[in-house]
Amino acid sequence: xxxxxxxxxxxxxxxxxxxxxxxxxxxxxxxxxxxxYSYIAGxxxxxxxxxANQAAFSKYPVVPRILRDLIQGNAQISLLGKNYSHxxxxxxxxxxxxxxxxxxxxxxxxxxxxxxxxxxxxLSSYSLEEIAKVGAADxxxxxxxxxxxxxxxxxxxxAESSGYKAIVVTIDTTIRSPSLGALRAQxxxxxxxxxVNIQTYEQVTAKHxxxxxxxxxxxxxxxxxxxxxxEWLLTQTKLPIFVKGVLHPEDAEKIKSMGCAxxxxxxxxxxxxxxAPASIDCLREIRTAVGNNYPVLFDSGIRSGLDxxxxxxxxADAVLIGRLQVYALAVAGALGVAHMLKLxxxxxxxxxxxxxxxxxxxxxxxxxxxx
Ligand SMILES: Cc1cc2nc3c(=O)[nH]c(=O)nc-3n(C[C@H](O)[C@H](O)[C@H](O)COP(=O)(O)O)c2cc1C
Numbered sequence: 001x002x003x004x005x006x007x008x009x010x011x012x013x014x015x016x017x018x019x020x021x022x023x024x025x026x027x028x029x030x031x032x033x034x035x036x037y038s039y040i041a042g043x044x045x046x047x048x049x050x051x052a053n054q055a056a057f058s059k060y061p062v063v064p065r066i067l068r069d070l071i072q073g074n075a076q077i078s079l080l081g082k083n084y085s086h087x088x089x090x091x092x093x094x095x096x097x098x099x100x101x102x103x104x105x106x107x108x109x110x111x112x113x114x115x116x117x118x119x120x121x122x123l124s125s126y127s128l129e130e131i132a133k134v135g136a137a138d139x140x141x142x143x144x145x146x147x148x149x150x151x152x153x154x155x156x157x158x159a160e161s162s163g164y165k166a167i168v169v170t171i172d173t174t175i176r177s178p179s180l181g182a183l184r185a186q187x188x189x190x191x192x193x194x195x196v197n198i199q200t201y202e203q204v205t206a207k208h209x210x211x212x213x214x215x216x217x218x219x220x221x222x223x224x225x226x227x228x229x230x231e232w233l234l235t236q237t238k239l240p241i242f243v244k245g246v247l248h249p250e251d252a253e254k255i256k257s258m259g260c261a262x263x264x265x266x267x268x269x270x271x272x273x274x275x276a277p278a279s280i281d282c283l284r285e286i287r288t289a290v291g292n293n294y295p296v297l298f299d300s301g302i303r304s305g306l307d308x309x310x311x312x313x314x315x316a317d318a319v320l321i322g323r324l325q326v327y328a329l330a331v332a333g334a335l336g337v338a339h340m341l342k343l344x345x346x347x348x349x350x351x352x353x354x355x356x357x358x359x360x361x362x363x364x365x366x367x368x369x370x371x
Contacts (some may be wrong), residue, residue: 007033010100011332012341021324021343024336028099028327030041035187036098039327042181045274053270053301054279060310060368062152065356073358075261076304077318079295080240080261082138085115086345087360088308089318090337091269091299091365092142092168092244094123097193099330107329111339114345119168121321122155123195125314128321133160140166142244144198145225149232151201156237157199167237168264172245172272174224177215179271227254234259242297245272247282249289252296262295262317269300271321280311287315305347312360313368 008030008232018024021184029037043050090111104124111118111354112135120131122144130174132139141159147154159167209219234241240261245268247251269274279300287296298311301319309320321344328340357363 024327032328038185042179043270054276064332068356087318091322092121097125109334206328232295283314309351
């Protein structure tokens, strides 16, 4: 890894040696301080789920289909009544100033330029109000339940009044295994990288634990959200609510029956329960459980358009890109993120053409084998 004194400054052009979207992953190491890179790239615990996420895609080979007329082909989707020219969204990723001084403002600019739905994190390093003002494209807001319902409601109302079009509630990281990689690299959040949205809200601390109580159950988990909180949240807004971090078909069915707008099959890019299955391996079962017409989004481990094709074939309506957006941001700011999204889209369309799929609906019908 490159030492901090040799760090490269973000480029204001697209580097010549990027051929695939994933090339940004390697290149980014020159632009991000090593401890921060470890925090971004790392998973949780011993990184078993992190590794599984990417490896699992190779279990699903794509058998080419030939000689089909694809002249009318496109990668368009429609979600919540809105049309997008491709099914690639930007996942909520916290603290983007770690990668680039313009952080979330630049990823939003890139989303705006590429017809990409951007999901802004509760833990963004620019405020949700500042991000909302960038560009004209629709944005969604990712909500973490706060220590108090008043604070959660405040965040929700701020997102509503700033014009966000949907809420993504992330429920899989109430408690996380520490990332060994980040610990070993002695990562510490830089002083200028602050979760400004929630700065004034009360935070959970260990001070509430009594002698003899568990640091986990009575400590970290004491204010953890439950199904009752999700029920409550649904009564507080008319915005569609997606639940992010779902891996079990029974949870997916329950979320659907409660009236949520959709789910996001995700293991947080391997940053939550280490030992959870690869996200892609959960998709087919969840799609079967919720039926064909319920919105199912997917993330964790996507590094190419081929991966996106497979996720759609296994049941996703659209996918979210996590780390690749941060890597591209670090290398070339908004230009890098827009370029990375363009490459992913082209890689997806290339796979579609080779697999004889003219539309996203064709991919959903594609019979993906398991090797
Ligand atoms: C550095 C980093 C920060 C993240 N912050 C958030 C967050 O604030 N909220 C959230 O719901 N997910 C967060 N995620 C998870 C992503 O939304 C997404 O689920 C994951 O990155 C997808 O896996 P991938 O990185 O392999 O694409 C974060 C991921 C990373 C790598």
